[in-house]
Amino acid sequence: MFPTPIEKASPSARRLYKIALPIALVLWLLPLIAVALTSIRSAGDITAGNYWGWPTSFNLLENYTAVFTNSPIGQYILNSFKVTIPTVIGAVALSCMTGFALGVYRFKANMLVFFMFVAGNFVPFQILMVPVRDLTLSMGIYNTTMGLALFHIAFQTGFCTLFMRNFIRALPHELIEAARVEGVSEIQIFWHVVMPLMKPAIAALSVLIFTFIWNDYFWATVLTQGADTQPVTAGLYSLNGQWVASWHLVSAGSIVAALPPVLMFFAMQKHFIAGLTLGAVK
Amino acid sequence: MRAYWKANQLKLAPWLFLLPGILMFLMYVIIPIFQSLNVSFYAWDGLGEKEFVGMSNYVELMDDEAFYTSLKNNLIWLVLYMLAIPAGLFVALFLNQTVRGIRIYKSLFFFPFVISQVVVGLVFAWFYDPNYGLLNILINALGFDSIAVLADERFVTYGIIVAGLWPQTAYCMILYLTGLNAVDPEQIEAARLDNAKGWRMLWYVILPQLKPATFIAIVVTVIGALRSFDLISIMTDGGPWGSSRVLAFYMYEQAFSEYGFRMGYGAAIAVVLFAIMMVYITGFLYKMYRDERGR
Structure with a gap:
């Protein structure tokens, strides 16, 4: 192991490490801790400029209730789910199929199709912005959660295909060969042989895409407007404009907006990291 | 059948x-990539007739001060964003221990990457606030005058980059933590017997084994730097006086915002950004092609 395990170091170094660890963590998360603290302060504290001192009163319930009753944040969150969940399902379903096709079969255009997905996945959003907005408008789904979700499904298919294809490449090919010899059809091989083995990849990809899409801000501003359709990232931006100097509300809103992906991350941590670091070790 | x-x-x-x-x-x-290429040769407000103008959008770009500001800021982003890689490695080395509770520490350090850039932007905008932001409280405590980071042309881009480095460092950290897990312990033992320690060990034994992690870290950091949009939109809206724009943001501003709907001109900016990105994409594909061939 590198660096040298701390158990082998001197007792004083060990103690130092154990003290340094929480201090480093607090410093690292200081901006977030500040937000969390501010979200339970009273309006009085904010106007008095008491941002860093001890709160004069704890307004946890008041502030969070105020966020939900004085702003459409509930609707924003609902919109976020309406965009995120279909995207996760759609992109994962499409890429299971594309990944299977590119991972299992040898055919001439295989590499070309694969590279198309990989290259497309890295493209700057701005080169897509004008035509995608036009396309969405002409399909009559501009300013709908479905219009936004459809684009996300298509775009995420690039990354998901890369992921799935590499995962399937690493599966034992003998299984598929054996099934073929038995006369199992290709569709059945996909469904009954390969799909069950893809569960960890599906889990990893789902958490990852959930977080990416939940946190998307750019496309939300391009393809939706107004509280009826905008997801919470774009919503937070407009709330920030309305709540000038009401930092206790902005903070509470930020925390509410950040919560779903954070919970998702903690619940599915192993899958999340497995997905993120695919290819980082080989 | x-x-x-x-x-x-x-x-x-x-x-x-x-x-x-x-x-x-x-x-x-x-298809939209090619449509954008095409639109960049037209003058178009997004609604009416398109008017073919040939190269004139690009000619106009050549003389556009704001374009050069954005390009320069993009370069600053690219260079400084790379700091996330050594910073991530440093944090990963610090956390690569097996003391009790270390797993929770690792996930909490990773935290900034999970939350939205909108939230990161709000948090940092507040951190920099000239009146009550923590940064200025610290600066004042040291006896200096307050700095309005986000309202000062000299500092604004750097201020936003620091905000961006926070989640990006977390990302690189997790890549390196996974990489460190896969480092061959026998090689380390062998190197230890040869008296390799500290920096020399890191440089000659560990880093070569972390190459795949470093490669991915570079890829995601470059892409992240060139995609920077959210933080700028949230923290400054390109200001003050457009000094914190990058190409991605300037394009958006030109194509649809209160400044008018200049789709053609916006598309031309996007094409430039795309061309820059293409250099990296080609490099990535080339490496991938070599790896695939080698298999």
């Missing part, structure tokens, strides 16, 4: 599986 399918199953099946994915991807990603 059935017989045909039976006979040609192996040839047809991959295309059947690819069809929905390819269609969606073509429609929303590949």
